[in-house]
Amino acid sequence: MGANQYREIFRKNNIKTTKQREVVLDILMNATVPLTAEEIYVKQMEGESNISLSTIYRVLDVFVSKCLVQKSNISDNKAVFEVIGMGHKHHLICLICGKIIALDHCPMGEYEKALEEETQFEITSHKLAFFGYCPICKQKNERTPKT
Ligand SMILES: [Zn+2]
Ligand SMILES: [Zn+2]
Known part of the structure; x- marks a missing residue:
């Protein structure tokens, strides 16, 4: 653009x-x-x-x-x-370092359709994010001795 x-x-x-x-x-x-x-x-x-x-x-x-x-x-x-x-993106967000990774595709399409049928709700959009620990932070955490 x-x-x-x-x-x-x-x-x-x-x-x-x-x-x-x-x-x-x-x-x-x-x-x-x-x-x-x-x-x-x-x-x-x-x-x-x-x-x-x-x-x-x-x-x-x-x-x-x-x-x-x-x-x-x-x-x-x-x-x-x-x-x-x-466009429509979902993200994985690391709770420790704040790294954000975009997912290539939306996993919700099928579920949205099923939900519309079930509830008669016309769904126009949704928000979805995944929170957790990225591989680097996870590894650091594992190396820290547990007290
Ligand atoms: Zn991290
Ligand atoms: Zn989506």
């Missing part, structure tokens, strides 16, 4: 286009997993932008308030951001 598409997205969502907003949206659009503000900050530095972390937080606030981006708190002090409606 290029700048024109981003401008179109901003226009549709009543967001004024700025260079900073384009950069942050570009990073979120190209991310395969939800990102923290800090991760967006690091990525834009790599991309030769120079946006301050506080500006990134402000841009994200605007995106969230306009329902362009969804904020999810994955722990008390960690929130991640992803563009709403960019």
